Amino acid sequence: MTNPIVLGIETSCDETGIGIVRGLDLLANELASSVQEHARFGGVVPEVASRAHLEAMEPTLQRACATAGITLQDIDAIAVTAGPGLVGALIVGTATAKALAVALGVPVFAVNHLAAHVVVDELQDGLLPNEAIALLVSGGHSSLLSVHDGSRFDVLGQTLDDAAGEAFDKVARLLGLPFPGGPAIDAAAIEGNRDAIDFPRGLSTELDRYPYDFSFSGLKTAVSRWLTARQTAGETVSIPDVAASVQEAIVDVLTSRAVAACRDHGIDTLVVGGGVAANSRLRALAAKRCETAGLTLRIPRPGLCTDNGAMVAALGAKLLRQGAVASDLAFETSSYRPVDQG
Numbered sequence: 359m360t361n362p363i364v365l366g367i368e369t370s371c372d373e374t375g376i377g378i379v380r381g382l383d384l385l386a387n388e389l390a391s392s393v394q395e396h397a398r399f400g401g402v403v404p405e406v407a408s409r410a411h412l413e414a415m416e417p418t419l420q421r422a423c424a425t426a427g428i429t430l431q432d433i434d435a436i437a438v439t440a441g442p443g444l445v446g447a448l449i450v451g452t453a454t455a456k457a458l459a460v461a462l463g464v465p466v467f468a469v470n471h472l473a474a475h476v477v478v479d480e481l482q483d484g485l486l487p488n489e490a491i492a493l494l495v496s497g498g499h500s501s502l503l504s505v506h507d508g509s510r511f512d513v514l515g516q517t518l519d520d521a522a523g524e525a526f527d528k529v530a531r532l533l534g535l536p537f538p539g540g541p542a543i544d545a546a547a548i549e550g551n552r553d554a555i556d557f558p559r560g561l562s563t564e565l566d567r568y569p570y571d572f573s574f575s576g577l578k579t580a581v582s583r584w585l586t587a588r589q590t591a592g593e594t595v596s597i598p599d600v601a602a603s604v605q606e607a608i609v610d611v612l613t614s615r616a617v618a619a620c621r622d623h624g625i626d627t628l629v630v631g632g633g634v635a636a637n638s639r640l641r642a643l644a645a646k647r648c649e650t651a652g653l654t655l656r657i658p659r660p661g662l663c664t665d666n667g668a669m670v671a672a673l674g675a676k677l678l679r680q681g682a683v684a685s686d687l688a689f690e691t692s693s694y695r696p697v698d699q700g
Contacts, residue, residue: 362434362678365422365458366671369451370443370471371497372407374414376422377667378433379675384481385426387661387668390414400537401527408446415454422667433464435684437674440468441695442498452691465684467674471665472499472697473511475631477676478669479658480508486656487627493616494697495640496632497523497538500612502570502619503697505629509676511697514619515570518561522608522634525574529581529604533597543601544637550602552639557581557607570619577607609640617647629656636660 361381368375374390392410395403423429438455441448452468459466476492486508494501500517520528523540530539535546558580560573581604588595612634620628630644635657648655662668 362675363428363432364671364675364678365433365436366474366667366669366674367436367438367451367455368471368474368665368667368670369411369415369447370439370441371447371665372402372410373665374411374418375665375667375670376418377669377671378422378426378428379481379668379671381675382480382484384668385428386422387666388418388422388425389666390418400531402444404444404446407444408450411447411450415450430458430462433458433462435465435467435674435678436462437467437469437670437677439471439474439670440689441471441692443471443693445691445693448691448693452689456687459687466687467677467682468685468689469670469673469677470695470697472501473509474669474673475663476503476505476511476629477508477673478662478666479629479631479656480676481668481672482658482662483656486629489625490627490629490656491616491620491623491625492629492631493612493635493644494632495522495612495630495634497521497527497540497634499632500572500574500634501697502616504623504625507680509673509680509682513696513698515568515572515615517572517574518568519573519575520578522572522574522612523632525578525608526605526634528578532578532582532585533600535597535601540634540637543605544639546598547602547605547639548598550596550598550600552602552606554596554599555584555603557584557603559607559611562611569622570615572611572615574608577604605637605639609637609643612640613644613647616644617651617653620653621651626652627654627656631658631663633664635663
């Protein structure tokens with residue numbers, strides 16, 4: 359099959375994403391977000407997310423086909439996020455994929471959401487090298503991965519408690535900033551001094567035991583205590599300075615350990631993916647440290663970092679090119695799907 363057209367369906371959290379690719383060419387990447395519905399609750403509500411996916415699926419699919427200039431009958435294969443994620447939300451996507459696969463008579467690939475965040479970079483920068491290190495950072499995950507042939511993953515390290523995006527959300531709440539917290543802190547930090555407050559870097563004293571792991575729960579506690587102390591003393595708190603200092607503490611740990619993993623494993627390519635990869639300071643510091651270390655940095659544009667259907671389609675297309683066996687229609691949907699298990 360020459361340049362098959364692959365449809366990707368992403369519903370792991372609060373974004374209904376439909377992507378369409380032909381080989382490495384992105385034909386459509388349509389998104390329907392329910393983030394504003396969750397903002398009033400200060401976080402994602404699973405039942406609200408599931409209903410939003412049900413309502414958004416058909417119109418988003420129609421928009422994607424129109425953008426790509428195709429009909430459903432032109433699709434050669436389907437890829438869908440089968441986990442990890444909110445199980446109710448995932449089921450909306452997987453049920454849609456299975457129904458379409460039967461109706462169209464095409465294969466379906468149940469893919470890993472985390473792996474898709476890495477492989478989506480191929481739509482921007484071409485095929486991944488045979489070996490790479492991936493820093494995967496999002497609201498629910500912070501991991502360092504060893505990537506083989508662009509589709510096999512070994513976990514080198516991961517968060518022991520809060521993920522980076524979760525830490526951003528929690529600190530934003532302490533500062534009275536809106537949900538989602540990551541973009542809000544990134545925006546506030548523009549006017550702040552990132553050296554104003556020396557917040558702790560988690561596990562920095564236990565690098566021998568946890569060389570590639572992350573911990574951000576202590577940072578949230580430190581920020582809370584720092585704010586309480588200033589407020590008790592009647593001092594004025596600079597939100598931009600706190601935001602910039604917190605952001606620096608998080609991205610310092612993420613980038614330093616990612617570069618160390620590349621150095622320790624003799625691998626010269628670092629791929630950064632996930633929603634937090636859209637953070638401006640993370641992108642800048644990763645670029646600086648990779649340049650100093652002589653590493654090639656691959657990081658998708660922000661629109662491909664957050665959850666989207668293009669990343670799922672990209673992984674499906676890669677599996678198709680590699681001759682992977684399609685999933686049985688009885689494949690399971692799982693809220694816990696380790697990246698090293700596909």
